[in-house]
Amino acid sequence: MSVLGVELRRSAALGAALVTVVAGAGALYVAPGRWSGGWMVLAMAIREYLLLMWPLALAAGAWQGRREHRTNVGELFATTARPRAQRMLPVLGAMAITLAVAYLLVTATGIAWIITTAQYLPLLNFAVVTVVGVLALISAAWLGLGIGRLLPAPATAPVLGVVGVLLVSFSMFVSPGWLAAAISPTYGTSVFHPYQTIDNRVSGALAVWLAALAVTGLLLLVAGSWRTRTVALVPVLLGLIAATAVVPRDPDVLDRPVDPVARELVCTDDTPTVCVSRVHANVLEALTPVAREGMAALAKLPDTPTAVHEDTATYRLGEAMPPRDGVVRVPVRIDKRGELAHPAVVVIEIVSGLGVAYDGTCRERSEPVERAAAYWLLGREPQSDVGLIPGMIEEDPELNAEAVRLWQGLRALSDDEALARVVAVREAILACEDTTELLSRTAR
Structure with missing residues (x-):
């Protein structure tokens, strides 16, 4: 816990969380009329703003991932008795904790706006959409950590930020629609009617894919050889297969589904x-x-x-x-x-x-x-x-x-x-x- 505390204070984790809160809450309050109608539209709006937050988390992870290379302590740490995976746990934990809290803080800023007006709360759907958003940020940060260690150049983080924006933007329009639903953290989040929701089966498929990305980032971060780094691609492939296997194909479920209770x-x-x-x-x-x-x-x-x-x-x-x-x-x-x-x-x-x-x-x-x-x-x-x-x-x-x-x-x-x-x-x-x-x- 003391090591984790040091990571929380001295790593890029707090800075990444602060930038995420500013970007997410700022995007929310630029146009509150888009999500002021209720709990689900708020949850979906925050997920939509992953278009900003996901690339930032990816870039922050990449910046943190090149720390050992930047400070020239890689060989020194390699001589210690502790396995690399064990040494990386505090870094992974710090990024995960701070970004999860950041996403929840963005959500809290939206809740503070609608708490006195919004009455209908589909608790399960709201919680699932929010948790998947948290997982999306963690997967981005961990993937960034792995890539940052693999490519420890100063340009890696900003380039990944730009690439992240493009990936999130274009993944929403992948065809067929069920594939986009399985891989895009922002798919189905643009609100077209007040009764719109995201089916929990779609969220489940996306969660599988995001978890696979996180595991790949973890393996890239702790890998000690190119062979192990190559193996890190396996979770991504398995996650894609699993996510596309379980995601629904029904257009009524994928295309702006209606919550009948709402x-x-x-x-x-x-x-x-x-x-x-x-x-x-x-x-x-x-x-x-x-x-x-x-x-x-x-x-x-x-x-x-x-x-x-x-x-x-x-x-x-x-x-x-x-x-x-x-x-x-x-x-x-x-x-x-x-x-x-x-x-x-x-x-x-x-x-x-x-x-x-x-x-x-x-x-x-x-x-x-x-x-x-x-x-x-x-x-x-x-x-x-x-x-x-x-x-x-x-x-x-x-x-x-x-x-x-x-x-x-x-x-x-x-x-x-x-x-x-x-x-x-x-x-x-x-x-x-x-x-x-x-x-x-x-x-x-």
Whole structure:
């Protein structure tokens, strides 16, 4: 333990850990909105940032690995009675301990940000993804130690750092996908939907490969001859074979898999019912009043929906939720603090379309007509979606101008006549009939 303490104080281990924490935590806090939605997206974001941390650990190990050559004590140590493997244990332990703590500290900085907002914690998956991240850093450091001893040139560490970035970057895109899942520590970590996870079988296969890399680094570090160093390649080959043998081939498991529990709906006890996915349960209280404001506007029409559900479809996977009677689906957006983003937009998205979902089957719908009718229900002048609806960056300016003209025509009528016209628009939408002239006739 005293030798390990010396290594912790005087080796590159503490410096490597410090750089790792700065790089990892800095990357996290540059864009907290990417991972503020919950525990799993945080764990995956930190794994994604191994793109920075893994090469740094590899380079730090290589720098430490050339220490004996740099200080010219190799021959002196070779005369001691202690086997080289025994002498290297404190170095290996120091690098492993400090980098493991560094990874956990990066994780802790993220947890401190979401601890008051994120409610859904898939403990096993979160722990597995985190442990594999720790193993990835240790394997990088140990492999760097072995290569640094094998090639003790001053340029080895910086070159390995650059090579490490390239390896991690390109390993994500290896084809087929199951091979990338087995060898890339960042595969599957880019978040495309809030219910995304990493299957534990994929993590297990990756752990086998990372452990093989670590063993190879260890053998290179303790090897006393070129024959032994050649044998050090065997764990890498066996690890690759084992990892590719156990990694799943199912595309649904490999390609941004969905955690069904995270996508389950959590609803209010009273009516009108408002529901959100379990992973967004913390925003239900904030969503409920604005959702009910939109439902109150819709309730001016007969037979309108009586519930608001979060739209849990993962559109980037080509999935769409079929329309459901009595339910309006709206997206739930999370801000960088993990709370409900753009609450005012929820009201508009509920009333937009007059409670009839866009399913792509009806080509007779008119956006200016529907916008004018929706804003009449809200009692305000129509406005462009650009700058209002997140992600909307372009719109024909004539669209909103036409909606305003139709809305002004509705305002000129009596409330009963205007309401009748809006009801007619909704009935035409439900029947997939042309709505273009329904408000124009009213406006004349």
